[in-house]
Every structure is written in C-alpha cells, then in structure tokens.
Amino acid sequence: MKFADEFRDPDLARSLVAEITRLAEALTRNATRPLQVMEVCGGHTHTIFRYGLKDLLPETIEFVHGPGCPVCVLPMGRVDDCVAIAEHPQVIMTSFGDAMRVPGSKKSLLQAKAEGADVRTVYSPLDALKLAQKNPDKEVVFFGLGFETTMPSTAMTVLQAEALGVRNFSLFCNHITIIPTVKAILDSPDLQIDGFLGPGHVSMVIGTEPYEFIAQQYQRPLVVAGFEPLDILQSLWMVLKQMDEGRCEVENQYKRVAAAGGNAAALDAITRVFELREFFEWRGLGSIDHSGVRMRQAYAAFDAERRFSVPNLKIADPKSCQCGEVLKGIIKPNQCKVFGTLCTPEMPLGALMVSSEGACAAYHQYSRMAFVKRDVATA
Amino acid sequence: MATFRSKTITMAHGGGGRAMRELIDKLIVPAFDNPRLAMLEDQARVGLGSLAEHGDRLAFTTDSYVVAPLFFPGGDIGKLAICGTVNDLAMSGATPLFLSCGLIIEEGFPTADLERVLASMAAQARAAGVQVVTGDTKVVNRGAADKLFINTAGIGVIARGVEIAATRARPGDVVIVNGTLGDHGVAILVARNELELQSDITSDCQPLHGLVQAMVAACPGIRCLRDATRGGLATVLNEFAVSSKVGIRLQESAMPLKPEVRGACEMLGLDVLYMANEGKLVAVVPPEAAAAVLAAMRAHPAGADSAIIGEVLAEPAGHVVLNTTFGGERVVDMLVGEQLPRIC
Numbered sequence: 001m002k003f004a005d006e007f008r009d010p011d012l013a014r015s016l017v018a019e020i021t022r023l024a025e026a027l028t029r030n031a032t033r034p035l036q037v038m039e040v041c042g043g044h045t046h047t048i049f050r051y052g053l054k055d056l057l058p059e060t061i062e063f064v065h066g067p068g069c070p071v072c073v074l075p076m077g078r079v080d081d082c083v084a085i086a087e088h089p090q091v092i093m094t095s096f097g098d099a100m101r102v103p104g105s106k107k108s109l110l111q112a113k114a115e116g117a118d119v120r121t122v123y124s125p126l127d128a129l130k131l132a133q134k135n136p137d138k139e140v141v142f143f144g145l146g147f148e149t150t151m152p153s154t155a156m157t158v159l160q161a162e163a164l165g166v167r168n169f170s171l172f173c174n175h176i177t178i179i180p181t182v183k184a185i186l187d188s189p190d191l192q193i194d195g196f197l198g199p200g201h202v203s204m205v206i207g208t209e210p211y212e213f214i215a216q217q218y219q220r221p222l223v224v225a226g227f228e229p230l231d232i233l234q235s236l237w238m239v240l241k242q243m244d245e246g247r248c249e250v251e252n253q254y255k256r257v258a259a260a261g262g263n264a265a266a267l268d269a270i271t272r273v274f275e276l277r278e279f280f281e282w283r284g285l286g287s288i289d290h291s292g293v294r295m296r297q298a299y300a301a302f303d304a305e306r307r308f309s310v311p312n313l314k315i316a317d318p319k320s321c322q323c324g325e326v327l328k329g330i331i332k333p334n335q336c337k338v339f340g341t342l343c344t345p346e347m348p349l350g351a352l353m354v355s356s357e358g359a360c361a362a363y364h365q366y367s368r369m370a371f372v373k374r375d376v377a378t379a
Numbered sequence: 380m381a382t383f384r385s386k387t388i389t390m391a392h393g394g395g396g397r398a399m400r401e402l403i404d405k406l407i408v409p410a411f412d413n414p415r416l417a418m419l420e421d422q423a424r425v426g427l428g429s430l431a432e433h434g435d436r437l438a439f440t441t442d443s444y445v446v447a448p449l450f451f452p453g454g455d456i457g458k459l460a461i462c463g464t465v466n467d468l469a470m471s472g473a474t475p476l477f478l479s480c481g482l483i484i485e486e487g488f489p490t491a492d493l494e495r496v497l498a499s500m501a502a503q504a505r506a507a508g509v510q511v512v513t514g515d516t517k518v519v520n521r522g523a524a525d526k527l528f529i530n531t532a533g534i535g536v537i538a539r540g541v542e543i544a545a546t547r548a549r550p551g552d553v554v555i556v557n558g559t560l561g562d563h564g565v566a567i568l569v570a571r572n573e574l575e576l577q578s579d580i581t582s583d584c585q586p587l588h589g590l591v592q593a594m595v596a597a598c599p600g601i602r603c604l605r606d607a608t609r610g611g612l613a614t615v616l617n618e619f620a621v622s623s624k625v626g627i628r629l630q631e632s633a634m635p636l637k638p639e640v641r642g643a644c645e646m647l648g649l650d651v652l653y654m655a656n657e658g659k660l661v662a663v664v665p666p667e668a669a670a671a672v673l674a675a676m677r678a679h680p681a682g683a684d685s686a687i688i689g690e691v692l693a694e695p696a697g698h699v700v701l702n703t704t705f706g707g708e709r710v711v712d713m714l715v716g717e718q719l720p721r722i723c
Contacts (some may be wrong), residue, residue, distance in 0.1 A: 001641055010706045052707020099715065110716070123574060123647075229705045343716050365710045 004142075006035075008051070009226030014235040017056050023240040024060040031345035034062045036192050036329050037239055040182060042357030043067030049362040051229040064329035065352070065359030067181050067285060068199050070146040070174075070209060071098050072351040072358040075281040075317075078174050079104030080350075081310035082143050085172060086117040088308060092135060093119045094128035095143040098355050103348060105315045109143070125157035132169035145174040149201040151293070152266035155273040158295070172304040173295055175276070176280060179203055179210050180289045180291040180365050185328055186218045192329050195239040198224035198233065200254040202214050206225030207262030208250050215248045226254040273299055281314060283351035300348070321350035326359055333363035388488045393518030395686035402516065403651075406490075410497040411504065412478070415512040423512035425477060433536035438473035440464060441532035449492065449526055451570035453563075453581030459497035459657060460529040461587045465507045466606045467550055469588035472543050472595050472661065473535030475507065480514040481530035486521050495558040496527065506710045507586040509533070535588075545600040548623035553669040557590060557676055558583065558684035559635045560612055564654030565643045576646070581637050585658035590681040606660045613652040613711045615661045616689075616699045627699045629634035629689035629711065648718050652701075652711055663691060 024035055039045060045065045048054060054063065061310040077274060079102050086109060088091035093109065100110045100121060100285055113119040118138075122128050127141045127155065132140035161169045185191065198211055203224045215221050221242035226237035235253040242249060252258060263346060273295060280292025295303040317323065321343070322336040333339055343349035345361050352360035383405040391398035408417055415423045430437065444460045454689065455463075461478065464473040480500065504511055510533075560592040569576050587606060594601060603623070605615045620627045636651060644651045658681065664672045669687060676682030699711040 001638055003643070004645060008705050011705065013706055049709060051703050052709045053705075055707045056705075125572070141718040229707075365712050 004228070007226070007230045008210070011234060012086050012230055013056065015231070016237055018242060020061070020237050021058045021231065023237070024058055025243050027171075027240065027243055028060040033192070034060050035194045035240070035243075036062050036064050036066040037195045037197060037236060038066045038185075038329065039197040039225070039232070040066035040068045040178065041197075041202070042072065042355065043201065043372075044197055044199070044225060044232060044361060045069065045362055047227055047229055047232055047358045049365070053232060057236075062329075064193055065326075065362070067185070067282065067327050068147065068178060068202075069352075069355050069357040070150075070176060071102055071284045071355040074102055074145060074174060075174070075283045076103065076105045076315040077311075077313050079108065079283065080106065080174055081305075081312060083109060083117070083158060084106055084310050085141055085304055085308045086119050088139070090137075090139050091118065091140050091308075092131060092140045093117065093143060094122045094131060094140060095119065096123075096145070097121045098357075099143060099145060102354050110281045118237065122187070125154050126160070126190050129157050129161055129166060133164070138168060139307075140169050142169070142171050143154045143174070143335060144171045144198070145176075147176060147178050147202050148205040148270070149199070151175045151206055151255065151270050151274065152263070158273050158299055159269060159332070161302055162299070167301070170302050170304040170307050171295065173293065175274065176282070176292045177290075180288050181282065181285065182214065184285065184288050186214065186220070189329050190328065190330055192219065195220055196222040197239070197242065198222045198250070199236050200224055200226045200231070200258055203252070203254065203258040205263050205266045208252050208258065208260050211250045215250050222246050222250050224250070224252045224254050224258055226257065263333075271299060272296075282357045283317060284321065284327060286324070304354035305320050317351075318349050321348040323352050323360075326352055333360040336360070381591040383490060386588050388484050388490060388493060388518055390486050390518050393484070393516060396531045399516065404496060406494060407516070410501045411511040413500070413510045413512065415477075415510065416514070423477065423479075425512070430476070430536050431587055433474045433476070434538040434541075436537040438535040438537050439473045439532070440467040441530065442467060443528060443530045445525065445528050447525060447566065448570050449496065451582055452566050452579075452583035454657070455494035455496060455499050455528060456529055458503045458584050459502050460531045461503035461507060461509070462584050462657060463608065464531040464533040465509060465586045465588055466658075466660070468533050468535035469586070469591045470543070470593060471535070471537055471602045472541035472601070473537045474602070475509045475588050477512045478504065479530075479532045479535050482514070482516045483524050483528040483530075484516065484518045485526050486518055486526045487565050488526055492525070496529075503586070506587065506695075519653070538595070540599055543601055543604045545603050545605065545619050546624050548627075548663045548691045549602065549665070550625060550691055550693040551666050552602055552663045553626060553666050553687055554616070554689040554691065555664060555669070555673060555676065555685060556607070556612065556635065556688050557587070557660050557662075557682040558658075559637045559640065559641045560607070560656060560659065561644065561651040561654030562637060563657040564611070565640045567655070568643070568647070572649070574603035575674065576643065578639050578643065580637065580643070583656055583658035585681055587658060587660050587681055589602050590676060590679045591660070593675045593682075594662065594672050595722055599670070599672045600668065601662060601664050605654045606661060609655050610654060610714065611651070611653040612659075612661060613650075613699065614713060616711070617713045619661075619663060620699050621703045623691075624696045626692040626695045626697075627689055628692055629699065629701045631701055632704045633686055633688045634703050635684045635686045637710055645704070646662035649718055653714055658702060670696055
C-alpha cells in the first residue's frame with residue numbers, strides 16, 4: 001500500500017537496528033544501566049508495540065513511554081464534569097472514540113451512554129458541528145481533548161460555528177500543551193532519561209523551536225519523529241548518533257510533515273480561540289502550571305464549562321498508583337505495586353492503563369508474554 | 380392471491396388477529412414457500428428418519444441479527460440472518476437443514492422493506508439448501524426496536540466420525556483462513572455513512588457449509604472450525620488457544636487483505652484482525668492434511684483466496700502472537716470491549 005509500506009520495509013529496519021545496536025553498545029560500554037529514550041507521544045508508544053520494535057532492539061536501549069497520551073492523562077474530575085454535561089437531557093455529547101472508556105470517579109462516558117445519556121463517537125469536531133446544525137433543538141457538546149495536534153481542528157470548528165451562527169454547539173475544552181509537562185519531567189530530581197523522541201504531529205503545528213531548551217538547558221538530544229516503525233528506528237538512531245558525537249540538538253526526522261516553523265494558520269486559530277490556564281490537572285502527574293488551555297472570553301458562548309454547571313471537583317489519583325514514576329522512567333510499568341492486580345485494562349486504576357496508547361496497557365499485554373522467548377518463533 | 384395492502388407494518392400486524400394472519404399468509408408463507416411452514420401449526424414437524432440419513436448427531440444453534448443499516452453493499456439483514464445461522468451450523472461440520480425465523484418489527488416499518496428482506500432470506504435459504512419451517516412475528520412500539528430485528532435458529536445433522544471442536548488444536552497444526560479479512564466490518568462502517576468515506580467494498584456475507592463439506596471431504600480430521608464474525612479473526616484464534624491450551628503464531632505477511640480494507644483500517648485507526656466478517660472461517664488442520672485442505676478450499680467459490688496464516692505451537696499456551704511484516708512480534712489479545720478508534 002502506497003505511503004505506508006515504504007515506511008515498514010523489514011530490510012531497512014534490519015540495517016537500522018544493526019547500526020542502533022552498534023552505537024548503543026559503544027555508548028553503554030561502561031554504564032551500569034541501559035540508555036533511556038523517552039518517546040513523548042502516545043502514538044509512538046502505539047507504533048512501538050504494534051510493530052514489536054521492543055523485540056528488535058538490544059537490551060542496552062529502553063523506551064520510557066512519555067505523558068503524550070491525552071486520553072490517559074485526563075483526570076477523573078474532568079471526566080466526571082463531562083459525564084455531568086452529557087447527562088443533561090437536552091445534550092448530545094460527542095467524543096473521539098477512545099475517550100469513551102476513560103473512567104471518571106463514578107463512570108465513563110460509555111457507562112453514561114448505557115444509562116441513557118446521548119453520547120456519540122465522532123471522528124472530527126466538524127462532525128459534532130454538523131450534528132448541532134441537524135439538531136437545532138438539542139445542545140451539542142464536543143469533548144475536546146488532545147495536545148496541539150487536535151487543538152487546531154477544535155479551534156477551527158469554534159470559529160466556523162461562530163461564522164455560521166450555530167448557537168447550540170459548544171466545546172468542553174480539555175486541551176493540554178506538551179512543553180510544560182516535558183519541562184516538569186526534566187525538572188524532576190530523579191530523572192534518568194538520556195534522550196527524547198519528539199512528538200511529530202504536535203511539531204507539525206508548533207514547529208521544532210519550542211524544544212530548543214531541552215537541548216540547550218537540559219543537555220538532552222531530541223529528534224522529532226514520525227509514526228511509522230521506520231520513522232521511530234531512524235529517529236532513535238539519530239538520537240544515539242548525537243550522543244555518540246557529543247552533540248545535543250533538536251533534529252527533525254519528520255520533515256515530510258513537520259516544518260521547523262510549524263503551521264501558521266493552525267497556530268493563529270489556536271491563539272484566537274484559546275488562552276493558557278494558570279494550571280491544569282494531569283492524571284498521574286498532578287497539577288502543572290500553564291499546561292492546559294481554556295476558551296477566551298470572546299468565545300464564552302461556545303464554552304460548555306460556562307454554559308453548563310459542572311461539579312468541577314478535583315478527584316485525587318488513587319494513592320497506590322505509581323503512574324508518575326513510570327512516566328519519569330524510574331520504574332517500569334510492571335514494577336508498579338498495583339500493575340496487573342488492582343489495575344488492569346478491564347478495570348484501570350491509573351492513567352497509563354486506560355488507553356491502548358498508555359504505557360501500562362501496552363505493557364500489560366506484552367509482559368504477560370514475557371515467557372515467550374524468541375526460540376519459540378519459528379517464522 | 381390478493382396482495383398485502385398496508386404500506387407500513389402496524390401494531391395490528393403483531394396483534395394475533397386478522398391483520399397478523401394477513402401478514403403471515405400474504406408475505407411470510409409465500410416467501411419461504413415450503414409445506415412444513417404452510418401447515419401453519421405452532422411447530423414444524425421433522426421426521427427423525429430423514430434426519431438420520433445425514434449423520435448421527437443433531438447440531439442446534441440460534442443467533443439474533445440487529446445490523447444497522449438493514450441494507451448494505453453485499454447484503455442485508457435477511458441474507459445475514461440465513462448465512463449467519465447456516466454458518467454456525469456448518470462450523471460443526473453439520474449439513475444445515477431447517478431454520479426458524481423470528482421477526483421483531485418496529486411499528487411503522489415500510490412493508491416494501493420487509494418484503495425485500497423476506498425475499499432476500501428466501502433466496503439465500505434456497506441457495507443454501509435450507510428451509511425456513513417455523514417462525515414468529517412481533518410488532519413493537521416505535522422506539523422499542525430499531526426498525527427490524529431477526530432471530531433465526533437452525534438445526535443440522537453432523538456426519539458420523541466428524542469431530543470438530545475448539546479444544547482439539549495440537550502443536551504443529553496449521554491455521555487456514557478462506558479469504559480476505561475485514562470486508563464486512565469495513566462495508567458496514569462505510570454504509571453507515573458517518574465517515575463520509577466512499578468505497579466499493581462489499582460485505583463478504585455468504586454461506587459456508589458447501590466449503591466446509593469440501594474441506595471435510597479432503598480431511599475428515601479437521602480439528603477446529605469457527606466463522607470469524609464479531610471480534611474477527613483475533614477473537615476466534617484466542618478462543619482456540621485458550622480452549623486447546625496451545626499457542627498460536629500468525630504471520631502478518633500471510634494475511635489475505637483487500638487493499639481498500641487495509642487502507643480504511645489504517646485511516647480509521649482500526650485493527651483488521653478484530654474487524655467482523657460474515658463469510659470467513661478459520662480452520663485448524665493437522666499439518667499432513669494442510670495442502671489437501673487448502674487445495675480443496677481454493678477450488679471452492681467461497682475459498683478462492685484461502686491462505687495458510689499461521690501455526691499452532693505448544694507455547695505460549697493460551698495466547699496468540701503475530702510476527703509483524705516489520706520483523707517484530709506482538710500479542711494479539713482479546714479486546715476489552717468494542718474496538719474504538721484512536722484519537723490521533
């Protein structure tokens with residue numbers, strides 16, 4: 001299949017893996033631990049597990065699965081608020097598919113739907129806007145979440161709703177921004193991460209400049225990476241090459257999509273509609289300053305938080321969860337106290353068990369198979 | 380015979396009186412047209428002797444059909460209701476013989492649509508060599524059902540010596556599928572028209588008992604057989620792995636896939652291994668019979684694209700793993716709930 005198979009060539013993968021293995025061995029010759037590379041984005045985590053990249057790489061390299069799964073880091077209090085809005089009798093709540101299952105303190109959107117709330121999956125906020133036009137006697141709310149990747153489409157939808165004069169459409173805004181969170185991880189005293197794979201689709205919007213401080217202040221190499229398996233391997237190789245050559249730079253492997261300067265039109269839409277919140281709560285990481293956005297006063301009419309009364313309660317993460325330590329690479333998912341016992345994909349307790357992009361959910365599937373040795377493979 | 384006059388189905392057509400009798404006499408009985416149904420007793424009567432000609436055990440199954448939309452490229456709810464139950468019987472190696480048909484109709488349902496569904500069921504039953512011999516019709520208030528639900532139960536007879544069960548996979552066995560995966564799931568997604576996708580993908584909805592008979596003729600010792608409907612290939616293979624306490628290893632590169640289906644799944648962030656099929660079966664066969672079974676399948680119209688996609692191993696017992704085209708491996712687990720598209 002064109003535009004996909006080119007990025008999944010097993011021969012190219014083998015030669016990249018050989019180079020990565022050689023570099024990693026040289027870099028860890030006198031080290032007491034493997035190199036830790038954080039893939040910030042949940043999309044990367046998904047690719048790593050979907051294509052079995054972990055198996056291809058030497059033990060001298062460890063992926064630390066970062067905070068970039070917007071579904072995972074959504075705090076329970078916000079899900080509760082969303083459910084409260086969805087349960088208004090005149091509301092049609094619309095959401096991306098994988099946000100439907102995120103547990104609140106009492107229920108998820110899927111459970112609210114089963115109990116009678118009108119909750120529908122959409123692929124784009126524009127679908128929600130169309131639904132509002134088709135149902136003028138209903139209030140259609142879009143459950144907006146995601147990083148800068150999904151922010152422009154939500155912003156454009158709000159601008160379009162305004163232009164079209166659609167008054168029964170509003171946004172429950174949970175958009176978050178990645179840079180302050182990466183900074184919070186870098187500031188943590190027990191940090192071990194040696195390098196970063198930067199989120200390709202966030203970079204498509206914001207460009208590569210915002211990551212410069214990671215290379216300059218924190219002296220960690222970062223490579224903006226695409227989402228196909230060869231993208232990940234090539235980016236990893238670029239990170240190791242920087243280390244090998246004693247460089248710390250921001251490089252861009254995903255030039256076919258992400259331009260250095262980002263996307264001006266998208267950034268403009270974001271700036272018009274949204275402003276930074278003073279702080280935003282992240283599941284697993286706690287409150288992080290300036291890490292979320294809300295709608296500007298000028299768009300208050302489209303702001304579900306202003307239009308509907310929501311409980312707005314802060315629900316603490318369960319005490320037994322060690323999501324924060326997993327996110328910083330201090331422990332592996334299966335070293336968490338509740339991994340696989342109190343916290344499973346069926347009944348997730350912690351953020352990272354929630355979505356298939358979450359490190360713990362992916363690991364849960366994989367580690368149950370830890371006994372599968374390669375000699376079983378008879379391919 | 381005078382035609383059925385009402386343009387829509389009303390509560391009266393389920394009320395047990397004259398209107399219901401008219402519905403049965405003028406639409407349902409003529410559509411299925413066979414003497415057992417035409418007797419209009421409360422039950423169909425089948426001679427035991429005629430059953431015993433086909434084998435020594437009865438296969439009995441039931442399934443309900445609630446698909447939306449009712450009509451989609453490659454089929455409709457009626458075709459599905461016949462094929463699905465015929466296939467559930469066929470997966471035991473049985474010859475499907477008789478079906479029941481329970482209709483739950485939402486009031487206001489257009490008579491023309493009901494006629495279309497009944498005609499489709501009748502045509503499919505004829506093609507599959509089964510008779511719809513008993514049935515029931517209910518009409519429910521608007522909103523109490525989504526247009527039309529169908530339940531079909533079926534009986535068939537299993538030939539002596541055929542022992543197909545999910546518990547019988549052994550290390551060394553070979554996994555075969557009878558054609559491209561995910562066609563029905565993607566056809567339905569597109570037909571729902573919520574995604575504004577356009578494609579020529581049609582549902583693979585088809586009866587499989589003919590194919591199964593050809594397979595059993597080639598290898599009476601077929602171990603496991605199941606049609607990969609809801610939950611797709613991945614779910615069936617996990618059932619085999621758990622029931623037989625074996626591991627199953629699949630080769631991604633060997634999976635028969637239509638490029639359009641693969642493209643749609645890539646775009647929508649869905650995994651084709653979990654997509655529904657309505658005319659696909661997964662077979663586990665002993666290694667020495669694999670070539671003969673594969674040849675027999677490919678010679679049958681319902682199995683032209685059959686392929687060997689994996690093998691059964693002793694370990695990891697109870698799990699399915701996939702060797703990716705990329706050279707890695709991953710676990711193919713059961714889904715927690717329904718498959719949900721990813722955010723980005």
